[in-house]
Each structure stands twice: as structure tokens, then as C-alpha cells.
Amino acid sequence: MTGQVRTVDGRVAGRRGQATRQKLLDCLSEMLSSSPYRDVKVIDVARKAGTSPATFYQYFPDVEGAVLEIAEQMATEGAALTELLEGRSWAGKAGWQTAQELVDGFLEFWRKNDAILRVVDLGAAEGDKRFYKLRMKILNSVNNSLADAVAELQAKGRVDKDVNPAAVAGSLVAMLAAVASHQKGFTSWGVKQAELKPNLALLVHLGVTGRKPTR
Amino acid sequence: MTGQVRTVDGRVAGRRGQATRQKLLDCLSEMLSSSPYRDVKVIDVARKAGTSPATFYQYFPDVEGAVLEIAEQMATEGAALTELLEGRSWAGKAGWQTAQELVDGFLEFWRKNDAILRVVDLGAAEGDKRFYKLRMKILNSVNNSLADAVAELQAKGRVDKDVNPAAVAGSLVAMLAAVASHQKGFTSWGVKQAELKPNLALLVHLGVTGRKPTR
DNA sequence: ACTTGTCCTGTCATGACGTCAGCTTACCGA
DNA sequence: TCGGTAAGCTGACGTCATGACAGGACAAGT
Numbered sequence: 001m002t003g004q005v006r007t008v009d010g011r012v013a014g015r016r017g018q019a020t021r022q023k024l025l026d027c028l029s030e031m032l033s034s035s036p037y038r039d040v041k042v043i044d045v046a047r048k049a050g051t052s053p054a055t056f057y058q059y060f061p062d063v064e065g066a067v068l069e070i071a072e073q074m075a076t077e078g079a080a081l082t083e084l085l086e087g088r089s090w091a092g093k094a095g096w097q098t099a100q101e102l103v104d105g106f107l108e109f110w111r112k113n114d115a116i117l118r119v120v121d122l123g124a125a126e127g128d129k130r131f132y133k134l135r136m137k138i139l140n141s142v143n144n145s146l147a148d149a150v151a152e153l154q155a156k157g158r159v160d161k162d163v164n165p166a167a168v169a170g171s172l173v174a175m176l177a178a179v180a181s182h183q184k185g186f187t188s189w190g191v192k193q194a195e196l197k198p199n200l201a202l203l204v205h206l207g208v209t210g211r212k213p214t215r
Numbered sequence: 216m217t218g219q220v221r222t223v224d225g226r227v228a229g230r231r232g233q234a235t236r237q238k239l240l241d242c243l244s245e246m247l248s249s250s251p252y253r254d255v256k257v258i259d260v261a262r263k264a265g266t267s268p269a270t271f272y273q274y275f276p277d278v279e280g281a282v283l284e285i286a287e288q289m290a291t292e293g294a295a296l297t298e299l300l301e302g303r304s305w306a307g308k309a310g311w312q313t314a315q316e317l318v319d320g321f322l323e324f325w326r327k328n329d330a331i332l333r334v335v336d337l338g339a340a341e342g343d344k345r346f347y348k349l350r351m352k353i354l355n356s357v358n359n360s361l362a363d364a365v366a367e368l369q370a371k372g373r374v375d376k377d378v379n380p381a382a383v384a385g386s387l388v389a390m391l392a393a394v395a396s397h398q399k400g401f402t403s404w405g406v407k408q409a410e411l412k413p414n415l416a417l418l419v420h421l422g423v424t425g426r427k428p429t430r
Numbered sequence: 431a432c433t434t435g436t437c438c439t440g441t442c443a444t445g446a447c448g449t450c451a452g453c454t455t456a457c458c459g460a
Numbered sequence: 461t462c463g464g465t466a467a468g469c470t471g472a473c474g475t476c477a478t479g480a481c482a483g484g485a486c487a488a489g490t
Contacts, residue, residue, distance in 0.1 A: 007467085007468090011466075011467060011468085012466095012467085013467080013468090014456085014457090014466090014467060014468085016455090016456080016467080016468065017467065017468060020468080020469085036338075036341050036343070037252075037253060037337065037341070038252060038253050038278075038279075041446065041447090042446075042447070042448085043445085043446060043447085051469075051470090052469070052470050052471085053446085053447075053448080053470095054448085054449080054450090054469070054470055054471085055468080055469060055470075057447090057448060057449075058468080058469080062447095062448090063253075064253075114340075118337060118340045118341065121336075121337075121340075121396075122252065122333060122336075122337050123251075124397060124400065125329075125333045125336075125396045125397060126251050126252070126333065127399065128251070132399075132400060132403075135397075135400065136400065136403070136404070143404070160427070162413070163414060163417065164406060164410045164411075164414050166401075166404055166405055166406045167401065167406045167410055167411050167414035167415075168414050168417070168418065170394075170400075170401050170404055170406060171390055171394050171411075171414065171415055171418055172390075172418070174390060174393035174394045174397060175386055175387075175389060175390035175393060175394075177393060178389035178390060178392060178393035179385070179386050179389045181336075181340045182339060182340060182350075182389060184342065184347075185339065185347060185350065185351065185385075186381075186382065186385050188347075188351070189351070189358070189381055189385055190381055191379060191381045191382045191385060195379045195382055196379075196382050196386075198377070199378065199379050199382035199383050199386060200382075200386055202378065202383070203383065203386055203387070203418075203421075203422050206418075206421040206422060206425065207418050207421060207422075210421065210427055212375070212425055222436095222437090226435085226436070226437090227436085229435090229436055229437080229487090231436075231437065231438095231486090231487085232436070232437060232438095235437080235438085256476090256477065256478095257477070257478070257479090258476080258477060258478085266438075266439085267438075267439050267440085268439095268477080268478075268479085269438075269439055269440085269441095269479085269480085269481090270437085270438060270439075272478085272479060272480080273437080273438080277478090277479090
């Protein structure tokens with residue numbers, strides 16, 4: 001699928017090369033977690049990886065390019081998010097369960113990858129198509145499943161016809177992502193982590209089904 | 216309130232100085248709209264303003280500092296968002312109207328200031344307290360109003376008791392902000408601008424009142 | 431004209447960026 | 461075993477941004 005890993009100047013990377021490359025990616029990941037995106041320098045990443053800046057430029061055109069690589073890896077892992085909604089029901093108690101587990105899984109995924117997701121979000125907001133496609137790739141699984149669920153309920157007449165499933169699903173996913181990014185902001189608003197989740201689940205359930213959940 | 220405008224080395228700025236300072240801020244604002252945050256350099260801002268980097272550093276410690284200044288100005292303008300909810304009703308047709316106007320006003324505000332808000336969002340997500348307080352300041356007016364509305368309905372028994380008004384309000388506001396930031400993303404998901412707004416309004420109404428709006 | 435305080439810039443040391451040639455290492459076929 | 465070849469890494473270099481300073485330009489009051 002991914003063909004061969006290549007250096008910037010076209011050589012194919014061997015075992016050793018791939019290891020260095022990966023080490024650089026790992027170090028970059030760490031740096032992104034510990035310092036502002038704007039302050040992450042190639043030289044620091046290289047130093048941390050025990051190599052030189054020139055080596056970095058062998059494998060990546062720039063910091064952005066390396067970030068895209070990390071995000072790509074994460075995006076494939078993110079496909080697992082689909083399972084949170086695969087074959088779930090939105091009716092009755094099961095629906096409440098579905099909403100809760102979606103929120104749980106989503107927040108957990110975001111928490112794990114928050115540093116890189118921040119950067120992806122920024123790139124996407126800035127209009128960079130590469131980041132923006134990546135963001136879609138990550139959110140698509142959840143988004144499509146949600147849209148399908150809404151469309152299905154709509155077909156049964158349980159949701160108004162003038163609702164746009166894609167718009168509602170997209171908005172809910174955006175909400176989950178945003179809340180996950182700013183979780184800490186809530187605590188200083190007097191909302192605790194534990195309280196946040198059920199309320200989010202409630203909103204998701206309301207959005208999808210148009211009704212309060214039966215617990 | 217803001218006392219006197221001062222340079223980094225403590226002198227008070229006169230008429231001319233304030234003009235240059237403001238010009239630098241304006242140019243920075245423009246640069247943020249046209250190029251990625253990471254690539255905005257002091258030297259470019261200074262050139263655009265027809266001055267030198269040294270002058271920039273007279274008024275701001277660094278790019279981040281200047282951004283904070285711009286954001287601060289925007290935050291005071293953002294207080295106008297309160298009017299979107301001041302004394303509005305969430306009952307019946309009026310409720311639907313309220314939700315629609317909130318969405319409209321919010322998206323408009325975000326669209327106008329998207330470049331700077333992107334940076335504030337990033338800073339807040341990265342855990343920088345200054346950005347993070349600023350973000351609260353901007354969103355507080357809307358958030359508090361929404362929370363009050365929910366709490367009021369809750370007191371009347373029209374919203375479940377185990378709902379946390381602050382959590383719901385915060386989540387809804389986060390949703391609005393996120394959707395506004397990624398408006399373009401929706402179009403490529405096959406959702407048009409015009410369709411987005413009513414669906415957002417629907418979600419807001421559902422979240423606040425727990426019920427579908429009567430149109 | 432002269433002083434005073436504000437305002438701007440030339441200049442400099444420092445350090446990051448990004449490129450290149452060239453050295454070292456590993457692999458492989460004869 | 462021994463080159464040959466390609467992979468892998470780095471020192472060194474020109475370029476550019478950063479951030480600090482001292483001193484020149486300018487406006488205002490005396």
C-alpha cells in the first residue's frame with residue numbers, strides 16, 4: 001500500500017534509516033506535547049534524537065511534513081473509532097449506552113493524541129488541504145456513522161425531514177473534538193471531567209434522535 | 216482601565232508611537248490571515264508596516280505578545296455577543312428565533328476574526344493561561360447566558376435535574392466555535408453554508424430546552 | 431537656538447534554517 | 461575475500477530571524 005519509504009533525495013530507506021526516521025518522529029511527537037507548536041525547532045528534535053539537523057532534512061522537507069507523517073499514522077489508528085458506532089442502536093436504553101460509549105471513546109482518543117490533533121486542527125483551520133483532508137479522514141468514520149443513524153431515523157419519520165443528517169453529524173463531531181481539546185477549560189468553569197461526559201452524551205443523543213434518552 | 220501604553224523598556228508611548236504600534240498590530244493581523252501562524256516572522260510584519268524589526272521589539276516582547284494584544288482588543292468587541300441573548304426567550308417560536316440569531320451572530324463574529332481566533336484557540340489548547348483566559352473572556356458572555364437559560368428551565372422542571380447547565384452551555388459554545396472554525400470543511404462534506412445554520416440552531420435549541428423548536 | 435524626551439533604525443552577536451559535498455557503514459555479487 | 465555500490469550521517473557554510481544597544485532624528489516646549 002504505502003510503497004517504499006523514501007528519503008527526500010529519492011533514496012529508498014533501509015532498516016537503519018527507517019529506525020532513525022521513526023526516532024525523529026517520536027521525538028517530534030514528544031516535543032509537540034511539551035512546547036508550543038510555534039517553538040518546535042528542527043535542531044531541538046534532532047538533538048533529542050541524538051542526531052543532526054541535516055539528518056532530519058534527509059527524511060522530511062520540514063517540520064510540517066513530519067507532522068503530517070505522524071498524523072497519518074494516527075489517522076489509521078483512528079479508524080478504530082468506527083467500532084464505537086458499528087451496528088449500535090439508538091433506541092431506548094441502548095441508545096443512551098451508545099451515546100455514552102461514543103463520548104467516552106472519542107474523548108479518550110483525543111486525549112491520547114491531543115498534541116498532534118491540535119496541530120492538525122490548526123492546519124485545517126488555516127485552510128491547508130493536506131491537514132484538512134487528514135482531519136476528515138480521522139473524523140469520517142464517526143461522522144458517517146452518525147449521519148447514517150440520523151438518516152435512518154429520518155426515514156422512519158422519527159426525525160424531521162428538514163434536518164440535514166450530514167450537518168448535524170458534522171456539528172456533533174466538531175463539538176466532541178472541540179470539547180476534547182479544551183477539556184481543561186471546563187474545569188476552570190466549574191465543570192468536572194466526570195460531569196462533562198454524561199452531559200455531552202445527552203447532547204449527542206438529543207442531536208441524533210431529537211429526544212431525551214431513557215436511562 | 217488600560218492605563219498608559221508603554222514600550223517594552225518602560226517609556227510611555229506618545230501619539231506617533233501609538234500609531235506605529237497600531238500599524239504593527241494591523242499588519243500582524245493581516246499576516247495571520249494570509250499565512251500560517253508558524254511562518255509569521257517579525258521581520259515580515261515590520262517590513263509590511265514600513266518599519267524595522269527593532270521597532271517591533273520596542274512595543275512587543277515577541278509575536279505571541281502582539282497577538283495577545285490583538286486578541287484583547289477583539290475580546291472587548293466580543294462583549295457585544297451578549298446582546299444576542301440578553302433578555303431573549305427560549306419558549307415557543309421566540310425560542311427558535313433566539314437560537315437562530317445566536318448561531319447567526321456567533322458565526323459572523325467568528326468569520327470576521329477567524330485568523331486571530333485560530334491562534335487563541337491553539338494557545339488555549341496548548342495550555343497557555345493567557346490565551347486560555349482570553350478565550351474564556353470571549354466566550355463567557357454567551358456561555359453564561361446559555362447556562363442561565365438552562366438553569367432557569369431546570370428550575371421550572373422543564374429540564375432534567377441531573378443536567379449540568381454549565382457543562383451543556385460550554386459544550387454548545389464549543390460546538391459553535393468549532394463549526395465556525397471549520398466551516399469550509401463542511402462544504403466538502405456536501406453541506407452548504409445555508410443548510411448548516413438551521414441545523415446548528417436546532418442543536419442549540421435542543422441542547423438548551425431539551426425539545427424540538429416550534430417554527 | 432536649545433533642551434528634553436519620544437521615536438526610530440543601523441549594527442551586531444547569536445543561533446536556527448536548509449543545502450551540499452564528502453565521509454563512513456552496510457550489503458551484495460563475484 | 462574483496463571491491464563496488466548504495467544507504468546513512470555529519471561538518472561546514474551561506475542565509476536569515478532574533479533580540480539588544482547606542483545613537484541619530486524629530487517634535488514640543490522654553
